[in-house]
Amino acid sequence: MVSMKEIAKKCNVSVATVSKALNGYSDIGEETRNYILKTASEMGYLPNSSARALKTKRTFNLGVLFVDEARSGLTHDYFNHVLESFKSTAEAKGYDITFTSGNVSGRRMTYLEHCRYRSVDGVVMACVDFTADEVQELLLSDIPAVTIDHICDGRISVVSNNIQGMEDLVTYIYKKGHRKIAYIHGDDTSVTKNRLGSFYRTLQRLGIEEPDEYVKPSFYRDADLAGERTGELLDLKDPPTCILYPDDYAALGGINEIRERGLRIPEDISVAGYDGINIAQVLEPRLTTLCQDTAAIGRIAAERLIELIEHPKTTVIEKYTVDGTLFKGASVKTVYPPRGFK
Missing domain, CATH: 3.40.50.2300 (Response regulator)
Structure with a gap:
């Protein structure tokens, strides 16, 4: 397994500088950081998740609360594409995702208990009943959260227009x-x-x-x-x-x-x-x-949640609105020449 010491030697920098680059610290130059990250990737470096958690106080694990009442699960076309975009963006930034269901080995937990049990750094919430007590409990907790297609006071939301x-x-x-x-x-x-x-x-x-x-x-x-x-x-x-x-x-x-x-x-x-x-x-x-625009909705949700986790003091809590695009298709007939409208 490749060590940080080997990466430091290859890049001609200190082990401390390599550690800062790999753990997202801001007190090194962007060019140096990118060079170290590129070199580490080429050398096949994989960080030890437990050691990284001890150093950063984070697990690099994001929870996904997705409760589809129609029981279509991830075959739900719209949210499936949103969550795929969320997942790929999170993984590109070094995070894993865990689905929060409230059930662990047959034991029933609240959503908040499940998030704490899995030690998630934050959670994205989509396709849920936001008025449900369990959901409200999670929203009112200290766990960073982003909601999709629903606006909640004090939480970042990403909504389709x-x-x-x-x-x-x-x-x-x-x-x-x-x-x-x-x-x-x-x-x-x-x-x-x-x-x-x-x-x-x-x-x-x-x-x-x-x-x-x-x-x-x-x-x-x-x-x-x-x-x-x-x-x-x-x-x-x-x-x-x-x-x-x-x-x-x-x-x-x-x-x-x-x-x-x-x-x-x-x-x-x-x-x-x-x-x-x-x-x-x-x-x-x-x-x-x-x-x-499911790709944009998922990407923005992941980016804002990670920003909230990594920079809680400077992240602004606001609503992000994503525009869609009309696909004209061929299922609407011209019934007669419109009058008085251009």
Whole structure:
């Protein structure tokens, strides 16, 4: 095993300088640090985790609290990509990740107890019920934390710009000539509230009065219920010309219901999703959707959490908003030439 002494000899510096470079201390030059890190990597140096923990008072282990009520686990397309980006960024900075479940060898622990048991330096929280007592206990603890898609007082948050994303999506559909736009929305979360509020506000700005029966409650990633709600919309005396779904996966349920009725997309009715998962771009026709920047969300969450761990006194607690991108696809038809809107 390569030692710091060997690296110091190779770089012609002291062992203390090598130690500072490998442990992230700021009192050496950036050029020297990069040279030492590059040399250590080329020599195959691997630090002893126990020794490093003793020196730095850190375990270089980040907790991930991810509780998907739909039980889709890491097959949850959106959060899977967010967490993959978080993981790769953390690993590049020398950190490992541990999933916090509250269960260890059959023994039930609270999330906070599990984080302390695993001695995590910090935790990222995504896709959880932020009102749950266990989650609140963790949020109120002294463990550094970053939340994803939820804003908490006193905590760094990284959120997708759902307000702007919904506005972009609705405006695009309006430009395609649609005036009867329905929305099947997700369950009661801050994400849903922002999207729903932006949906109504955008329609109001465009001069469209939305019938109550055009807005239907559902759940995220529930294709069956989305299909049911689609049927209810299609059975209306005056059905919509375009239906928006809470996410691309749920949109599949709506698409199946539409096709089972012998209708064509977009010739007979238009549809649009949200998230921008891979399947949206291989459907026929390709699904119009709002692509969230999962790579940026995961990267920023990891960077800010590590910054908070390593520089707690100078890290600013704030909200980071990440914009998405409209994918026009081919599932929204131009129904007639739009008038009075450029």
